[in-house]
Amino acid sequence: MTIRPITLRRALLLLGAMLTLSACGGKHDDTGALAAAAALGPQSTAADPLARGRYLVKAADCAACHTTADGAPFAGGVKLASPFGTFYGTNITPDKDHGIGNWSADDLYKALHDGVTPDKQLYPAMPYTSYRQLSRADSDAIYAYLMAQKPAAVANHEPDLSFPFNLRFGVRFWNWVFLKDALPDASTGQTAEWNRGRYLASALGHCAECHTPRGTFGQLDGAKPLTGAALGRIAAPDITPHGLAARGWSAADLQTFFATGIAPQGSAFGEMYPVVHLSSQYLTHDDLRAMSSYLLGDQAPAPQPLRSVSADAAQLEAGRNVYLAVCAGCHGLNGEGKPHVAVPMHGNSTLRQSDAHNLIVAMLDGIGAQDFPGLERMQEMPGFATQLSDAELAQLANYLRATWGGQPADVTADAVKALR
Template sequence: MMRLILKRLAPLAFAAVALIGCGQHDDAATPVKSSPEQIARGRYLARAADCAACHTAPDGAPFAGGVKLESQFGTFYGTNITPDPKHGIGKWSADDFYGALHDGVAPRHKLYPAMPYTSYRQMSREDSDAIYAYLMAQKPAALPNVEADLKFPYNVRFAVRFWDMLFLKDTLPDASSGQSAAWTRGRYLANALGHCTECHTPRGAFGQMQGAKTFQGGELGRIGAPDITPAALAARGWTGADLQAFFATGTAKQGSAFGEMHPVVYLSTQHLSAEDSHALATYLVGDAPREPAPLAVVKLADAGQLTAGRGLYLDSCAGCHGFDGQGKPHVAVGMNGNSTLRQSDPRNLLVSMLDGIEAQRFPGVENMQHMPGFAQTYSDEQIAQLANYLRATWGGQPGDVTAEKVKSLR
């Protein structure tokens, strides 16, 4: 998930790097005494916190870093958090590790706030120590870190201290809120470990999360993290059971995890216990969840636009997604009631249509085939027509996508 956050913070005043492995002046790793039970618990928590997303490169050693992370302010790289004493965190103590998670302070410098210590600071010391024990039990990888190449003034670490003074705070509500035990556990999973707020909450001019708008959606450049408040989830047809299926398998009747959400499922949420998956869903929909909204019936004022869009769908989409939008198992998701089509903001739909979607591997036997992009096949006007047909027919949304909107996302 940290990889996602770095992309989501690209437009902000503070571009980011993840944990930087550095330590004292000797070459010996810090000896750690941990029980097998604590290490096993740390493994579970590291997955729940999605550590691998930023710290394990494709085909690379686990947690050895090297994940390339782009932003408009420069390029930076996930770092080595193996117990290697020179390049990793082998010389860090448990106190050092907790300081990085809780306060964003590494042994030798301040971390930038895209390392989600703004959320991890809500993690218990016990859980922090368990993750530390797990990481210190991994095989050291002598892989040097690649220095971040960030533009001025975003590479000035000292300024982050002033940012912390203004914006760093604990955000978990009072534990005596009167909610169920499942809701309370889900809140911890979502806010402290999974740090969902980092992506799904709007941010201010200085990159700070706007706490009054928690989970109301975040700007992600060309795409957006959708609103996942209880009301918004219900409006797009989600139930707690659907969310549990989505967390565990990456698929639900509302669609599948794609793009930046796919690694969240594959690396993190699929590994949650059934109890924790239920708790996370309970927190998101609430102890007294709303009924999922029925699909609205929309009539386009321009019937010709609907006809043109349907023709494009039959030509290029129906073979995989079905003549009636029913989808095809192991090939493509259904369109009827698809959550992306039901979003009021069409950007995620448009970017998917323009760029395509890579083949998605999911837990178990489910997979979704590669979806080609149509940026070179269809004009802006044709993409708008197709999007309006999809949204009006199966998303309950108005056919208000314009060619200019499509052009802005190319």
């Protein structure tokens, strides 16, 4: 996302425009359907608030932002980079000095629902824009679980933001314009399973926060829900029904992917890897099925077969030579992959994306070794930024896309250079 320089005068004019727009910004009331969907959670946790809270905290992926790799659980400190500056996950342990030990259940609900804590307005880097859809009962269960955790005396780190985004009062105007009671859906459905999946993906899982493009002020673009968005080095792909079907995803494949991190279309990497590691693998089979149903819709489109792509023979031969030299040892001579080592190339979801961005980044940067649920793992994929030239990487990308991704061989050396 590109942010234009903002002068003080322009910032004040924009804030004034926000106030004007807020007068006509209606909100969609969908609380009844969401509350009903929330009540469809795992029956095994219904009688145990702490167990239910633990499940909800996993489903909401709280650890991703509130637990560092070497820190105490929920003690905060995770860096969250953005075009506006750097945010830091806060301490949500029951520590009374640095955490939420002095909060009531009402306070937590207000933070999740409105982005307001007892002492400040939160920035929407905390996804209350999605959590706003949580039921009060689920908020209370999350509160009970968090208050039962071990307090951690870890101080919070204030956001490092540029002007005027470091002025918290501006978030109030942002909320008046952009905060809605429910987010738009990319699929259609009416079944109880679809509605449960909607609650899981839209409210708890906050999928839109990464997969929906944003406007100039960081607001979700409601006209393009889940169509994919820039997300740091790796782009979050299109997960609309059309986008998923175009890359060969079925409901069964999605369930397998959420549960294990691996499917016929490839393995989770980038920001999706910790989502599986910290969150989706812990969901019940019924909830995984519901979430897949929501993403594809009640009338799921059929997964699309690979298209046959014509490409220049000499160009493909050059790309295959690069593939045989640096890729075939792990991915196989014919892209068949190796169990516990490397995923197959045929039909790989990254190769089937119309935009080669993620493929180029993976080739440049590599992908670290990954441990998945059970005994499954994928070994490290090295990056080739120093080993291969821009032209060679473009040849390799075109060979992979045209041969196993059904995409045109249109990656240029300049496109590779731009991502170095």
